[in-house]
Amino acid sequence: MWVGVVFILIAPDFCLSLAWDFAKFNVTGGIPIWRFAIWRNRVFFAVPRWGNNSDSHATLLEAPWYPDQTPELSFLLPQTSNVSAYPSVEIQEPNDLCKNLISIIGLDTDNRGRLWVLDAPENSHCPAKVIIFDLRKNEEISRDDLPGISQKRLRNLIVDPVVGPRGYRAYLGDAGDDSLLVYTIGHSGHRTWWKLNLHRPPDVRNIIATDLAICRRNQLFMTGGNSLDLFSINLETLRNEEPPAISSSQRTNVTYHGIKMGVSSGLICDSKGGLHYFLVTEYASVRWDTKHDLKAANHAILLQSEQVLSLTDYRMDVQKNIWGLVNARHPYLAVNQNSRDYVELTDRLVRVSKFVLFPP
Numbered sequence: 001m002w003v004g005v006v007f008i009l010i011a012p013d014f015c016l017s018l019a020w021d022f023a024k025f026n027v028t029g030g031i032p033i034w035r036f037a038i039w040r041n042r043v044f045f046a047v048p049r050w051g052n053n054s055d056s057h058a059t060l061l062e063a064p065w066y067p068d069q070t071p072e073l074s075f076l077l078p079q080t081s082n083v084s085a086y087p088s089v090e091i092q093e094p095n096d097l098c099k100n101l102i103s104i105i106g107l108d109t110d111n112r113g114r115l116w117v118l119d120a121p122e123n124s125h126c127p128a129k130v131i132i133f134d135l136r137k138n139e140e141i142s143r144d145d146l147p148g149i150s151q152k153r154l155r156n157l158i159v160d161p162v163v164g165p166r167g168y169r170a171y172l173g174d175a176g177d178d179s180l181l182v183y184t185i186g187h188s189g190h191r192t193w194w195k196l197n198l199h200r201p202p203d204v205r206n207i208i209a210t211d212l213a214i215c216r217r218n219q220l221f222m223t224g225g226n227s228l229d230l231f232s233i234n235l236e237t238l239r240n241e242e243p244p245a246i247s248s249s250q251r252t253n254v255t256y257h258g259i260k261m262g263v264s265s266g267l268i269c270d271s272k273g274g275l276h277y278f279l280v281t282e283y284a285s286v287r288w289d290t291k292h293d294l295k296a297a298n299h300a301i302l303l304q305s306e307q308v309l310s311l312t313d314y315r316m317d318v319q320k321n322i323w324g325l326v327n328a329r330h331p332y333l334a335v336n337q338n339s340r341d342y343v344e345l346t347d348r349l350v351r352v353s354k355f356v357l358f359p360p
Contacts, residue, residue: 020064020083020348026057029328033348035156035313036325039109039135041065043349044086049103050122050331055094060104060117062086067317067351086115087138098126098145106157108170109135116170118157128154130170130183130193144183144191150176153224155210162217164239171196171220173209180209180222182250184243195249198222198233201256207231211277215269215290222254223277225265225332230257230294258294261286265332268314270322270353276302278311278324280332285311285324285352303352311352320355 027033027047035046043065047057063083085092092101106118113135120128128146133139153174160169167188172181178200183193198207208224209231215221218236223229232255244250264277274287284304292298303324310330315323326348 022061022083025061025083025085027061031057032312032327032329032331033325034105034331035107036315036349037107037109037115038065038315038317038323039113039115042135044107044109044115046104046107046117048105049094054103058085058089058092059101060086060092060107067321067323087133087140096125098129101131102126105155106172108157108159110159110168111161111163112168114141116157116159118154118172120151120154122151124151127151130157130172132185142185142191144193146172146181146193149181152176153208153210156212158212158214158220160235160239161214162235162239166239166243169239171212173212173222174224178207179249180212182238192243194244196238197249197251198231198254199251200231200254204229204256207254211265211267213267213269213275215275216273219269221257221267221269221275223260223264223267225263225280228259228263230260231255232257260294261296261299263332265310265312265330266314266324268316268322270316271320271355276314276322276352278314280310280330283309287353303350311350314352321351322353322355324350324352326350 031047033045034048037044041064043063045061047059047061049055049059061083102119102121102124104117105120108116115133115135117131119131128149128151129143131143132141134141153176154172157170157172167184167186169182169184172183175181175195178198180196181193182196185191200207208227209222210224213221218234220233220235222231233252238252262279263281265280266278268276273290275290276285276287278285283306285302287300287302288294289298310327311324312327313325317323
């Protein structure tokens with residue numbers, strides 16, 4: 001049976017779909033693809049090895065990205081066979097070698113054409129690690145283990161779009177005990193990482209930060225699938241602070257925004273300051289206007305359909321459109337709560353929001 005991934009672009013004049021066949025890597029509709037990242041005409045998918053039979057599929061995949069291809073030129077589209085394991089099949093072989101890619105749960109790209117990858121295997125003696133690839137040369141350029149960091153809730157990596165005085169950095173969540181990880185590459189190339197302890201308000205029990213999004217360049221929003229709370233921290237101050245001493249941690253205050261509309265997955269901020277997240281049980285992608293309080297009245301439902309199934313991640317393309325990553329079985333729900341378990345998955349990426357420079 002052919003199991004494909006169909007990318008759908010809906011515009012006023014046409015509907016375009018691109019098919020990516022992931023079946024040869026044993027990634028079928030029932031296997032969650034957790035995160036994705038876009039760079040130029042390439043898209044990368046993180047496929048964590050969770051649960052039973054998880055060793056049977058690849059964990060980091062690459063596919064062609066041509067969302068602007070018109071129907072008249074559809075014959076020029078790449079064939080479905082162009083899906084590949086990145087950077088190779090061999091480095092993803094399931095075995096006891098910690099140097100291999102074991103279970104990719106987070107990835108992002110930076111403005112220098114580098115792919116940052118977070119590998120956090122469950123039930124393994126191998127520590128989590130951050131690997132960085134040069135996408136122009138398609139080669140690994142650095143890697144660092146994260147010994148002593150709990151991998152239980154590590155679910156995300158996001159690169160800071162602002163290159164600060166200390167160089168490039170990424171934020172990794174959730175590191176447990178109300179904390180994130182900060183991973184940096186200095187201007188000299190020196191790499192280091194540390195824990196960022198989140199000082200929560202007194203009336204908040206704990207902070208879950210498995211979903212992260214940077215808004216207006218200086219605000220990092222945080223939430224989690226099993227938490228209704230939404231928080232943020234100010235990045236401008238953090239970027240200018242000296243890194244803590246070796247084996248030390250940093251501390252920052254957290255702003256509490258309130259309660260979301262429900263259990264959610266995925267988080268992204270659009271170019272106009274709207275924060276998008278997916279309501280798992282309502283099959284709805286919503287947008288909160290961050291200039292106002294976190295209340296239902298300040299939300300807009302952009303997409304709601306059981307055919308869309310469940311979104312686990314969002315990305316913005318170069319045209320500032322927002323795309324969502326579709327899964328048939330949502331990892332946050334039990335099997336009996338996934339009403340579409342046995343429906344063959346067709347769409348894997350869907351445009352949630354189209355950027356309009358001058359709205360009507």
